[in-house]
Amino acid sequence: MLAIHLNAYGDPAENLELVNLPEPSAPGPGEVLIGVEFSPINPADLLLAMGYYALRPTLPSVIGNEGVGIVLAVGDGVTNVKIGDRVVPPLSSFLWRERLVIPAKSLAALPQHADLKQLAMLAVNPVTAALLLSEFRTLKPGDWIVQSAANSGVGRSVIAYAQERGLKTVNIVRREELVAELKAAGGDVVLVDGPDIVERAKASIDNAEIALALDCLSGPATAMLGAILSHGGMLVSYGAMSGAPIALNPGDLIYKALTIRSFFLGHEQYAAKFPALIQQSANLVTAGKLHVPVAATYPLTAIKDAIVHAKRGGKVLLDISGD
Amino acid sequence: MLAIHLNAYGDPAENLELVNLPEPSAPGPGEVLIGVEFSPINPADLLLAMGYYALRPTLPSVIGNEGVGIVLAVGDGVTNVKIGDRVVPPLSSFLWRERLVIPAKSLAALPQHADLKQLAMLAVNPVTAALLLSEFRTLKPGDWIVQSAANSGVGRSVIAYAQERGLKTVNIVRREELVAELKAAGGDVVLVDGPDIVERAKASIDNAEIALALDCLSGPATAMLGAILSHGGMLVSYGAMSGAPIALNPGDLIYKALTIRSFFLGHEQYAAKFPALIQQSANLVTAGKLHVPVAATYPLTAIKDAIVHAKRGGKVLLDISGD
Known part of the structure; x- marks a missing residue:
């Protein structure tokens, strides 16, 4: 079967390679065989390939942090999922391959008729967004939060989750054309970064209290959010x-x-919360309340083009089943 | 009586001026007349004069954040202090003047035979040090902390308070000649900043857990401490x-x-803790456990020279009573 190997830490476009691996063996007791359908190329995948991530597998290794697949076979004693179910494997299952065997215990069947590409992006960004809004501050309906990079996968998921919880969002972006789009997606205030952004942000909410800021950019963006936050x-x-x-x-x-x-999805205290948050995020997707635009999909055979595109920006997915 | 006025926000050497003010009136009920003896020129005084501090009095104004004085007269109903007592007025009493009237309620008599210059420096640095060690982390004897600028007034007070509590300190300084001095003052590990400081700091304590870092420098020093801290x-x-x-x-x-x-002594939740911490710090001074070297003293008439010296570095005190 086809898979992507990382051969060395460094430039992912040079060190990721299409390989042909043996088929996995049949699932043992408590295991399932998954056919991977879609898997995004996330910043964390690129960081891992460059050797900058918290996780550094022994090489060569398949990588690929999240995705969606279909259950192709189940081992003895598996009752929580059945053949044909759509599932999201746990983080860091290394999904850039056609098939793999994993333990069944953390899996749950997702809605069958949801957009598979959206389901492929549930495990990182929406889960991150949900935890960012729940793990750090006690927020009540009507409270304001502010975020940078509001058009990112996490940023859009924050908007969706905030709406579900009655929270209000100040969203900072860097391109004017995103303003209308993010307002349509439910952003309460959407502002383009630039001179006087701090004053514009405060004025946009009549100097209301703003107790939580979310940042994935670092650098001057962090300072900007620090200046917008209330005492x-x-x-x-x-x-x-x-x-x-x-x-x-x-x-x-x-x-x-x-x-x-700080928040890092890989910290183990969060792992037990993933299955419920993935279900909840899948429900937001099927209800049309959460949608992250996909820039392009590539087959595994075009991994290098896919990497180049992902590094340029926009959400790129590997279409692994090729259906 | 002589006093120092700040006439405009900007360069303190230009905008601080010796003036002759009327004597304060006699203390009313619950008040005391203080004769100021020594008052340091602290970084916070310079920041205030430059207009960068949280407090911005209407100008012209006397300034001077901390110091020690003697009770010269007491108003009706004052029982907690008596004439002749040494006292430390509350922060921001504006002490760069010979005499002033203040409420008696937060005052307490300090040891009569302690070094007055050391008592003049109790209200900011030792109180800050004590609160830094008590308000943020639950520390138990044997726990390690790390600090930058360990030779500063706060840094030396941190060493003294840490010793009292059985805590161990990694102290980072920038001049080799301070190493022996700070070890003699009770610093467990004293290291000169430079290449590999992170590795040297970790090695110096056999990679022990280090759960609290204290920084008053910002810039690269903050990043250095962040790299030394444990998970x-x-x-x-x-x-x-x-x-x-x-x-x-x-x-x-x-x-x-x-x-x-972050810690800012001016935040009101700390104010109620000052009197007890000033007493405790005075006891450390009289026991010889807390001593901050004084670089020079100047009379009020030499305020401009004093400011120039303070900006160059070293702890400079105004000798206001001139005894």
């Missing part, structure tokens, strides 16, 4: 897409008594 | 003496699940 506010950093160090104005941090925390 | 550690920022933005390696923050908090 006693909390900033949660969950990425560093800008490649720059996290920067903060000391006056904001110290005089406003901000707290800076 | 789940907390960094408390209480200043930005480098003038640089706070910088952090996102990998440290996110993968190690660090928390960044």
